[in-house]
Amino acid sequence: MTGWTDHLTVTPIILPLMASALMLAFDERRRVLKRVLSLATAALLIANAAALLWFAGDGGGPLVYLLGNWAAPFGIVLVADRLSAMMLLLTSVVGFTALFYAVARWDRSGPRFHALFLLLLMGVNGAFLTGDIFNLFVFFEVLLAASYGLILHGSGTERTSASLHYITINIAASLLFLLGVALLYAVTGTLNMADLALRVASTDAGDLALLEAGAAILGIAFLLKAGIWPLSFWLPRTYAAAAPPVAAVFAIMTKVGIYVILRLSSLLFGDASGEAAGFANEALLYAGLATMIFGIIGILSARQLTRVAGYYVLVSSGTLLAGIGIGGEALIAAMLFYLVSSTLAVSALYLIIEPVERNADEEDMIAGIAEPVFDDEYVGAIEEVTDEQGVIIPGTIAVLGGGFIFCALLLAGLPPLSGFIAKFAMIDALLNSSEVEPAGWVLIGLIILSGLATMIIMTRAGIDLLWTPGEDAPSRLSLVEVVPIGLLLTVCLGLMLCAGPVMAYLEKTSSTLHQPAHYVAAVTDAPQAGSEK
Amino acid sequence: MEIVLALAIGVLTASGLWLIFRPRTFQVILGLSLLSYAVNLFILAAGRLRSDAPPIVGRDPASADPALYADPLPQALVLTAIVISFATTALLLVVLLASRGLTGTDHVDGEDGEA
Numbered sequence: 001m002t003g004w005t006d007h008l009t010v011t012p013i014i015l016p017l018m019a020s021a022l023m024l025a026f027d028e029r030r031r032v033l034k035r036v037l038s039l040a041t042a043a044l045l046i047a048n049a050a051a052l053l054w055f056a057g058d059g060g061g062p063l064v065y066l067l068g069n070w071a072a073p074f075g076i077v078l079v080a081d082r083l084s085a086m087m088l089l090l091t092s093v094v095g096f097t098a099l100f101y102a103v104a105r106w107d108r109s110g111p112r113f114h115a116l117f118l119l120l121l122m123g124v125n126g127a128f129l130t131g132d133i134f135n136l137f138v139f140f141e142v143l144l145a146a147s148y149g150l151i152l153h154g155s156g157t158e159r160t161s162a163s164l165h166y167i168t169i170n171i172a173a174s175l176l177f178l179l180g181v182a183l184l185y186a187v188t189g190t191l192n193m194a195d196l197a198l199r200v201a202s203t204d205a206g207d208l209a210l211l212e213a214g215a216a217i218l219g220i221a222f223l224l225k226a227g228i229w230p231l232s233f234w235l236p237r238t239y240a241a242a243a244p245p246v247a248a249v250f251a252i253m254t255k256v257g258i259y260v261i262l263r264l265s266s267l268l269f270g271d272a273s274g275e276a277a278g279f280a281n282e283a284l285l286y287a288g289l290a291t292m293i294f295g296i297i298g299i300l301s302a303r304q305l306t307r308v309a310g311y312y313v314l315v316s317s318g319t320l321l322a323g324i325g326i327g328g329e330a331l332i333a334a335m336l337f338y339l340v341s342s343t344l345a346v347s348a349l350y351l352i353i354e355p356v357e358r359n360a361d362e363e364d365m366i367a368g369i370a371e372p373v374f375d376d377e378y379v380g381a382i383e384e385v386t387d388e389q390g391v392i393i394p395g396t397i398a399v400l401g402g403g404f405i406f407c408a409l410l411l412a413g414l415p416p417l418s419g420f421i422a423k424f425a426m427i428d429a430l431l432n433s434s435e436v437e438p439a440g441w442v443l444i445g446l447i448i449l450s451g452l453a454t455m456i457i458m459t460r461a462g463i464d465l466l467w468t469p470g471e472d473a474p475s476r477l478s479l480v481e482v483v484p485i486g487l488l489l490t491v492c493l494g495l496m497l498c499a500g501p502v503m504a505y506l507e508k509t510s511s512t513l514h515q516p517a518h519y520v521a522a523v524t525d526a527p528q529a530g531s532e533k
Numbered sequence: 534m535e536i537v538l539a540l541a542i543g544v545l546t547a548s549g550l551w552l553i554f555r556p557r558t559f560q561v562i563l564g565l566s567l568l569s570y571a572v573n574l575f576i577l578a579a580g581r582l583r584s585d586a587p588p589i590v591g592r593d594p595a596s597a598d599p600a601l602y603a604d605p606l607p608q609a610l611v612l613t614a615i616v617i618s619f620a621t622t623a624l625l626l627v628v629l630l631a632s633r634g635l636t637g638t639d640h641v642d643g644e645d646g647e648a
Contacts, residue, residue, distance in 0.1 A: 134610055134613075138613065138617070141617045141621070144621075145620070145621065145624070148621075148624055148628075152628065152631075155631075156635075157635045157636060160628060160631045160632045160635050160636075161632055161635075161636060161642070163628055164558065164625075164628050164629065164632050164641065165641070167621070167624065167625050167628060168553070168561055168565065168625065168641075171565050171569075171618070171621050171622075171625065172553065172565065172568070174617075174618075174621070175565075175568050175569055175572045175618075178572045178575075178576060178610075178614055179572055179575060181576075181610070182572075182575055182576040182578075182579035182607070182610075183579065185576075185579050185580070185606070185607070185610075186578075186579035186580075191606075
């Protein structure tokens, strides 16, 4: 890999930034131009991420890009290894489909949607690529600032008041982030992640407590983004308040927190880190399990599908964090598969909820739950059926129903879709470890239980919203809305069909995560441009 | 010097925390601002306290002893952090006004519990 391909590592940040800046120059009335520009950018991002995945995966080790050609650790580095490339591809796929969906009508409900959306993609991409902990803070702020704008997109009382909480909590978390960075810098004297990894191993025993305090404070900032219990009460409400395409792309934001935790725990607290090794693994495990329990209860008690999706995001975060807590190569690989599959599925769910609920006229979407369970739950439905003169299934309902079932199967993890493969691989990895700890059994139980809870609520919602003939004629469903949902579900289908190669890639990813020395060596030995090597 | 800085950080943090647990949005914003000042001072402290020491090394090789200089990196970090927190506070202020306009109250939940 030489020449222009070197710059592929920085283009996922530059490209959306430039497109977004360019868009500010045009009037809001140039809508077609903006749509074309932002969709083209998103498509290019997919191609870019796929190329990075290819280069990072062909065995050459992580791609390191020295910004401003300053040698590491003095300058800021961007590092694209297998994990980053995978996350970039996931982000660009989710981003592209959400943008496509937004073109149907959502980008018209407020100004500068496309510019903010691309800035969000830039922030997320930057957070995945950067190898510098303060630069990570800057990209976090970029993605948060864009997300503040997006969550307010469309305005309204609910959105404004939800975003007030969201912004306040995230500013507080950013302050914690800074505190953690300052503590790490005070102890180690560096902000470069690879350099940090080297210095953690040789930290004095006396300074270790300070270092761990810094890492813990930093961790809380990321865990808050990931939606860990008890710091997650803001999440379902905020995501439910956001416009559907915005919520769909927010599904990736919790994964940014997970990614950073995975990255830092691999680099800073891997087996090579001496006394600090394995720091906070137990805390992650128990917090993850608690998040799963909270999420499952939330799923069962939710009365709107958007809330169900929000709680499902929590369950997925909890599963991933508990997985990181237990650790092990096979489990991390399975976990990454679950990460990809669940992000795509939740994203598709957020997109499909709005057309599904458009037909329902009640404020309380899943009506059955508010009614007595035994007396008359199905009375209304049966009466309506007798009124019908034969059931005609219109195209809209068939498409929506099909997509909804697909989503439900994916989320609940029923065979044969990728959700099932992910959960099966996780449980398999847990059972195959030399000795299954009690916490491992609890995790297995909760994984299965969360699938059951999701199935119950999705069946219930499906019956209420889709499969009970209603009085209203089904609303029109535009092709622009169907295509992105279809795309996401097709990607999930592809994940299922190509599970073998995907798992092989993820297993290699996981094994590189367990050998941080490669990452560190790639960063510290990165040749400067223009120098002979 | 150390004790003054430590006290300043402590007082700012305590006041900031007290304010962000208040029910009025304006108090919350002030609390966040105070907290960000505390954090900025903390970052400076993380680079070891030096007074009367320049952060920039001169051209003269004889004076290139790092012990003579303050650490420039925390100063750069604080500068970035100030800009970012200023921008987000301004944004939060706008959302506060929007929320006040839409709900008719400045309570953080958009409704007055006591009234």
